[in-house]
Structure formats: C-alpha cells, structure tokens
Amino acid sequence: MVSFVSKIGFMIFIAILSGCSTKDISHLKPLKTTIIHINDHHSHINSEKIALNIDNEAVEAEIGGFARVVSRINELQKRKINPITLHAGDALQGTMYYTVFKGEVDAKLMNLISWDAFELGNHEFDDGDDELNRFLKDLNTTVLASNVVVNQNSSLHNRIKPYKIIIRDNQKIAIIGIDVAYKTKYSSRPSKNVEFWDEIQSVNKYIKELKTQGINKFIVLSHFGLENDIKLAFQIEGVDVIIGGDSHSLMGDYDMIGLKSATKDYPIITKSKDNKKVCIAQSWEYSYAVGALNVKFDEFGDIKECSGYVDLLFDFNTKNKKLLDTVRLYPQLKIVKEDEKALEIIRSYKSQLDKKQKEIVGFNKKYIGHNRIPFDKIDGVSSLEYGSEIAPLIAKAFYLKSNNASFAIQNAGGVRSGLTSGNITIEDVYKLLPFSNTLIEFKMSGKEVKELLEDAFSSTFDKSSTGAFAYGYAIRYDVDSKQSKGNRVSNIEVLNKTTDKFEPIELNKQYIVITNSYIADGKDGYEKFVTIKDKINTYYDYAMSFVDFIKTQPNITPVCKIYHPIKSFK
Numbered sequence: 001m002v003s004f005v006s007k008i009g010f011m012i013f014i015a016i017l018s019g020c021s022t023k024d025i026s027h028l029k030p031l032k033t034t035i036i037h038i039n040d041h042h043s044h045i046n047s048e049k050i051a052l053n054i055d056n057e058a059v060e061a062e063i064g065g066f067a068r069v070v071s072r073i074n075e076l077q078k079r080k081i082n083p084i085t086l087h088a089g090d091a092l093q094g095t096m097y098y099t100v101f102k103g104e105v106d107a108k109l110m111n112l113i114s115w116d117a118f119e120l121g122n123h124e125f126d127d128g129d130d131e132l133n134r135f136l137k138d139l140n141t142t143v144l145a146s147n148v149v150v151n152q153n154s155s156l157h158n159r160i161k162p163y164k165i166i167i168r169d170n171q172k173i174a175i176i177g178i179d180v181a182y183k184t185k186y187s188s189r190p191s192k193n194v195e196f197w198d199e200i201q202s203v204n205k206y207i208k209e210l211k212t213q214g215i216n217k218f219i220v221l222s223h224f225g226l227e228n229d230i231k232l233a234f235q236i237e238g239v240d241v242i243i244g245g246d247s248h249s250l251m252g253d254y255d256m257i258g259l260k261s262a263t264k265d266y267p268i269i270t271k272s273k274d275n276k277k278v279c280i281a282q283s284w285e286y287s288y289a290v291g292a293l294n295v296k297f298d299e300f301g302d303i304k305e306c307s308g309y310v311d312l313l314f315d316f317n318t319k320n321k322k323l324l325d326t327v328r329l330y331p332q333l334k335i336v337k338e339d340e341k342a343l344e345i346i347r348s349y350k351s352q353l354d355k356k357q358k359e360i361v362g363f364n365k366k367y368i369g370h371n372r373i374p375f376d377k378i379d380g381v382s383s384l385e386y387g388s389e390i391a392p393l394i395a396k397a398f399y400l401k402s403n404n405a406s407f408a409i410q411n412a413g414g415v416r417s418g419l420t421s422g423n424i425t426i427e428d429v430y431k432l433l434p435f436s437n438t439l440i441e442f443k444m445s446g447k448e449v450k451e452l453l454e455d456a457f458s459s460t461f462d463k464s465s466t467g468a469f470a471y472g473y474a475i476r477y478d479v480d481s482k483q484s485k486g487n488r489v490s491n492i493e494v495l496n497k498t499t500d501k502f503e504p505i506e507l508n509k510q511y512i513v514i515t516n517s518y519i520a521d522g523k524d525g526y527e528k529f530v531t532i533k534d535k536i537n538t539y540y541d542y543a544m545s546f547v548d549f550i551k552t553q554p555n556i557t558p559v560c561k562i563y564h565p566i567k568s569f570k
Contacts, residue, residue, distance in 0.1 A: 030304070031171050031297040034080035035219070036073055036290065037283055038087055039245030041066065042094030042123070042539055043106055044286035045346055047315065047338075053258025054322045061323055062315035064288035066109045067338035067346060072290045072313055073113050074339070080292070082168040085114060088245030088282070089121025089179065089223030092135065094438065094539040097349065099547075100356050102127065103135030105349050109342055115141035117164050119177040119221040120148060121245060122184035123539055129154045129191045136160075144177025144221055147202035148184075154193035163206050165215065173217040174210045176203055180224050180246055187404065187441065187536050199224055200235050207238045216301030219243060226251075226262060229280050230270060237274040240303050241281075241295060248285040252310050252332055257323075266310055267293055279306035288312060357427040362550035368393065368419040368558050372412040372466040374479075374569040386566045389558040390432070391415050391471035394542075396559060397549035398439055398514045399473045401540055405441065406511040407474035407494055411456070411519050411526070413467020414542075419556065426547055433543040440520035443534035447507040450492060452528040453477065458485040459525020468524040472565040476502060480570045491567065516542045 047065030051058065077083045087110070092098055097105045110118075118141050124132050133155040136143050146162035163176040181196035190196075199222075207218055218240050222229050225247035233239060249262035267281040283291030289310050296304040309332040316337035318324065327333040374387040394415060395408040402408075417432055444452070459468035461481050474495035480488055493502035494511065505511075515529070517537065522530035529535075550556060 029171075029299050031082070031169055031217070033082040033084055033168055033173075033295050033297075034076065034308070035241065035243060035281070035293040035295060036076045036080070036083055036085045037243045037281065037293065038069060038073075038287070038290055039223070039243075039283055040088075040090040040121070040248050040285045041069070041106075041287045042090055042285065043092055043098035044095055044288075045097045045105055045109065045349075048286070048288075050288075052323070054256065054326055057322060059257075059320060059322050061318065061320065064286060064313050065338060065346075066287045067342035068313040068336040069287050069290060070109065070112045070339035070342045072311060072334065072336050076290070076292055077114065080294075084116050084166065084168065084173070084175075084219070086175070086219075086221050086243050087115055087118045088221055088243055089119040090123045090245060090539075091118070091121070093123040093126050094286075095541065096353060096356075096544065099541060099544045100353060101349060102131055104138065105345070107135055107138035108345050111138075111140045112339065112342055112345075116166055117142045117144050117175050117177065117221055119143075119223050119245070120145040120160065120179045121223040122180055122188050125184055125188035125190040125194075126539075128189045129156050129194065132156060133159060144175065145179045146176050146206050147178050147181055147197040147199050149195040149197060151193045151195075154191055156194065162202070163210065165210075171217065172213075172215045173219060174206075174215045175219045175221050176206045176210075177221045178202055178224055180228070183536060187538065189403070199228070200232055203232065203236055203239065207236065211238060217297055222246075226268075226280070226282055229282075230268065233270050233272055233278040233280065235273055237272060238276075239272050239278055240276070240297070240301070241279050241293070241306070243291075243293070244280065244282040247282070249282045250284040250289070250310065251282055251291075254312070254332070256326055256330055257333070266291070266308060267306055269306065277303040279303060281308070281310075283310045284312075357430070358425055360423045360425055361429070361547050362424040362553060362556060364419055364421050364424055364556040366557075367421050368556065370412075370415055370418040373460065373469045374566060385569055386561070386564050387469065387569070388412060388415065388471055390419050392473050392559040392564055393549075393556070394433065394546050395471055395473035395565075396563075397546045398516075398542070400549060401439060401545045402441060402512070402514045402538070404512045405474070405514040407472055407513060409452075409470055409472045409475070409513060409515045409519070411467060411516070411524050412469040412471060413465075413524060414516055414518060424550055424556070429547050429550070430543050433546060435516075435518060435542075437516040437518050437542040439514055439538045439540040439542055439545060440517050441536045441538060442513045442515070442520070442529060442532045443510055444513050444528075444532055445507065446492075446505040446509050446511065448528060448532065449475075449505060449511060449513065450489060450507070452513075452526060453489045453492070454486050455525050455527050457481070457488045461488070463525065465524060468526070470565070473559065473563065475505075476563070476565045476567050478568045479566060482570060495563075514538075
C-alpha cells in the first residue's frame with residue numbers, strides 16, 4: 001500500500017510537472033463545502049398551492065415562490081462553510097411571467113442571489129439566440145455549457161463558458177457545465193450557429209485539460225437528467241460531484257407529507273470510471289425547493305463523504321397545525337419567510353401582468369361552439385355530428401407550436417366553453433383554458449396511438465366521462481360509440497406535412513404526439529400515455545399557445561370539415 005508520505009511526494013511531483021510551484025500545495029489538505037443548488041424553476045415566480053397528505057388527512061399548503069428561494073439561499077450562504085451556489089438550468093418558460101416578460105423577471109430575481117454559475121437548460125433556447133442573449137446580458141453570473149459551441153454569427157458568441165474555476169479555502173474547484181444536446185437542438189429553437197457536442201465527451205475533454213493545471217476537484221453542473229447523470233458518472237474519470245437538472249427529480253424521503261420522490265436518496269452516491277466516489281444531487285422544480293449538499297474532500301481531492309437535504313419551502317404564515325407539527329419533526333421541511341426585495345419586484349410585475357390580461361389579442365367574427373361529444377345540443381355547434389368546433393382549433397394551436405409534432409390531441413374537458421364573438425383578450429383565453437397545463441410531446445407508434453384513442457373513448461362511453469372525448473388536429477378517425485372497447489376507432493389518418501394530404505396511420509411507424517400535461521399524466525382515461533417513456537415537456541403554457549395562435553389569425557374560424565378529427569360518429 002502506498003504510504004501517505006509517498007502520496008504527498010507524488011502530488012508535489014505532479015504539481016512541478018504541471019508548472020505549479022512546490023509552494024503551491026495548498027490543495028493538499030481536506031476541504032469542506034456546501035453546494036447550494038436549484039434547477040428547473042421555469043419562471044415559477046409566485047408561490048403555489050400543493051396538495052399534501054399528512055397522517056391520511058388531506059392538507060393544502062402554500063409552497064415555493066422565488067422570494068422564498070432568495071431567502072433560503074441567502075440564509076444558507078451566511079451559515080454554511082465555503083458555500084458554492086449553483087443553478088442547473090431551465091430558469092425560463094412555463095408561466096405567464098415568461099410569456100409576457102420573457103426572461104426579464106427571472107433575471108432580476110436571480111440577481112438577488114450571488115451565484116457561482118448558471119448552467120444553460122434546453123428551454124433557455126425556446127425563443128432563439130437573440131432572446132436568450134437578452135436574458136444572459138441581464139444575468140450577473142457566469143453562464144456554463146461546455147458542449148454548447150457558438151460561432152461568431154450568433155449573438156450568443158462569447159456569452160457561454162465551458163467551465164469556471166472557483167477558490168474555496170485557498171483551493172481550486174472546477175465547475176464544468178453541460179446541456180442536454182439532442183433535446184435542445186431538436187425540441188428548442190437554437191440557430192444554426194449553435195452546435196451541441198456529446199455531453200460525456202465534453203466533460204472528459206475539460207477534466208483532462210484542467211487536471212494538467214493541477215486541479216483535482218471537479219463539479220459537473222448538468223442539465224442532462226438524473227438517469228443520464230448516473231450513466232455519466234460511470235464514464236468519467238475525475239468527476240466528484242454532479243449537480244443536475246432537466247428531469248425535475250425530487251430526491252429524499254417525503255412520505256410524511258404524501259409526496260412521491262424519484263429516489264429516497266439525497267444524494268445518490270455512486271462510482272466514477274476510476275472507481276472514486278461520486279455524489280449526484282438535484283432539487284426538484286418550480287421554485288419549490290433548495291438543495292444543500294454538504295461535501296468533504298480528502299487531501300487528495302477525492303470525496304470523503306457527502307450528505308444533506310432538499311429543503312421544501314413552505315409559507316411562513318401558515319396556520320395549518322398539521323403542517324407545522326410535521327415541519328418541526330423533519331429537517332427537510334422548512335417554513336421560510338419571503339424576501340422583501342424579491343416581493344417588491346414580483347409585485348411590480350404582477351400589477352403589469354393583471355393589466356396585460358385585458359389586452360386584446362384577436363377578433364372572432366362568429367361564435368365558435370363546444371359540444372363535448374357529437375350530437376349534444378348544449379352549446380349551439382353548427383355541425384352537430386362533429387361535436388366541438390373549438391377543441392380542434394386549440395389542438396391546431398398545439399400542433400403549430402411544435403417543431404416536431406405529427407399531430408395534436410386535446411380532450412373535450414380541457415376546454416371549458418365556446419369562444420364568443422367580438423374582441424378576444426388574454427383573460428378570455430384563460431377562461432376558455434383555465435388549467436395550469438403545459439404541452440407535452442410523446443414519441444409513439446401508430447399501434448400505441450390507436451390504443452390511446454380506444455382508452456379515451458372507453459372512458460367516454462364505458463365510464464360516462466364526456467371530458468375524455470378525444471379531439472385533435474392533423475389526425476382524423478371514425479368513431480362508433482356502440483362498439484366495445486378496442487373496436488370504437490377506425491380508419492385513422494394522419495396529415496402528411498409535405499403533401500398536406502391525409503394518409504392511413506402505419507401501426508409500426510413512430511409519430512410525435514403533442515398534447516396537454518393533464519391527459520399526458522394518464523388523466524381522463526388516457527392511460528396509454530403513462531406507459532410511454534419517450535416524452536418531452538415543452539413547458540409551453542397551453543393557454544398561451546392558443547393566444548399565440550390567435551395573434552396570427554385576422555379572424556378566427558373553426559377547423560374545416562376536411563381537417564376536423566371526427567370523420568363520422570355513430
């Protein structure tokens with residue numbers, strides 16, 4: 001076994017070879033640090049209601065909000081040893097704050113925190129290079145993504161760094177960023193002037209490069225997803241800590257409040273390619289939580305131990321005794337007061353948002369009705385045999401919002417009314433589509449699409465759930481309500497984007513289906529969606545997708561008979 005003295009001598013020898021002075025051996029001692037981190041806050045600025053279950057009793061609690069994130073992080077920075085503060089990406093997209101103000105609100109609130117680095121997420125690119133550049137110009141921190149390479153023809157040129165070296169206790173720590181490459185390139189809107197390299201190759205490249213500078217402590221700031229982070233650890237030599245995002249993973253035990261976590265472990269402890277300990281952590285989503293990972297490095301830069309919690313941030317003014325009693329028992333639950341500076345910023349934009357909702361975004365010449373199922377006479381639809389006039393139009397808005405969709409699906413219950421004639425405001429659209437839904441893309445075979453539609457119509461006709469009735473755009477089919485499950489949907493056709501003609505669905509072909517997040521979770525009988533692993537949450541607000549569509553139309557008209565999803569109904 002190599003002695004401690006021999007190891008020290010070897011490290012000094014390496015330091016000399018790498019151009020370091022023999023006096024520069026300060027990294028040859030243990031180091032304690034706490035990595036404070038969030039990810040995927042997605043413009044969730046306000047606190048939100050969440051349903052909990054404590055001792056088999058339903059409890060509604062107020063959770064999160066960026067003002068609480070600011071308070072919690074500032075508190076941790078003051079009392080933790082050698083704190084490092086990181087954001088693992090997807091700050092943008094997901095609420096009206098982003099839709100109306102783009103990244104302006106997020107940047108102002110994020111600047112109330114002293115970050116060591118921010119990693120680009122895929123949704124940072126949703127509105128292209130120029131809009132992302134405006135956000136990053138306003139952001140007072142280093143922006144990382146080692147596998148995102150930008151040429152001089154993009155406004156993002158020189159805006160993004162591959163890594164950052166920080167000093168804690170006179171020791172160097174390298175933070176290397178990676179963004180999820182395929183999803184960002186194909187499901188977001190980067191320009192052709194932005195290249196995306198392989199995530200693992202990029203991390204390997206920079207760890208090898210930085211080791212020659214005598215650095216022996218490496219944090220990967222990853223917007224790559226928890227499963228990918230675990231795979232990455234096994235394929236990299238030298239990585240110590242991975243702080244992640246993208247998969248919105250809640251890590252730790254929250255059974256006491258009825259929340260299901262992705263893993264009971266925080267952090268996940270695994271091994272690197274060179275058989276060293278690696279700690280992997282992520283901190284859920286939507287400004288609900290802040291992670292605090294306590295890390296101890298030994299004198300050789302290897303992880304000795306790591307531990308901590310993802311703190312869930314609850315309302316300081318809560319009067320709920322059940323929640324208060326539970327918080328006292330569990331350190332991962334926190335009652336947090338909102339930061340006043342953050343609240344002041346939020347209030348100023350909230351008042352603007354309220355005014356914005358009165359803005360006229362379009363004009364509707366004639367009432368567009370919404371019968372949930374064909375031949376209902378409740379809502380004055382002109383073509384009773386086709387059911388809703390408005391649901392296929394909303395599905396069309398989803399379809400046009402996506403770069404990739406083969407077709408769109410919208411359940412009847414997700415639309416609350418028809419669309420009145422006259423001027424249309426944002427407020428009108430949110431009355432029509434009042435839920436907190438985002439748009440989800442699934443990759444499915446034609447066979448799975450058929451099964452999905454059969455599930456929906458079984459929920460409609462076997463379980464009397466009219467809200468499950470399936471409408472769509474760029475897809476059409478015959479429906480026979482009198483048949484049994486599995487036999488109700490026939491003659492399914494999908495629109496060919498190139499020829500603008502409908503073609504029979506191919507059972508073995510893969511299609512991209514875009515839909516709302518409610519039925520994407522299997523609700524309203526859409527159980528097939530739950531079994532599909534290949535999916536992407538676009539984080540586009542479903543109501544604002546319809547607003548964007550309306551803005552492009554001089555006059556709103558229903559989808560014509562040829563494009564209506566219901567070819568016939570019995």
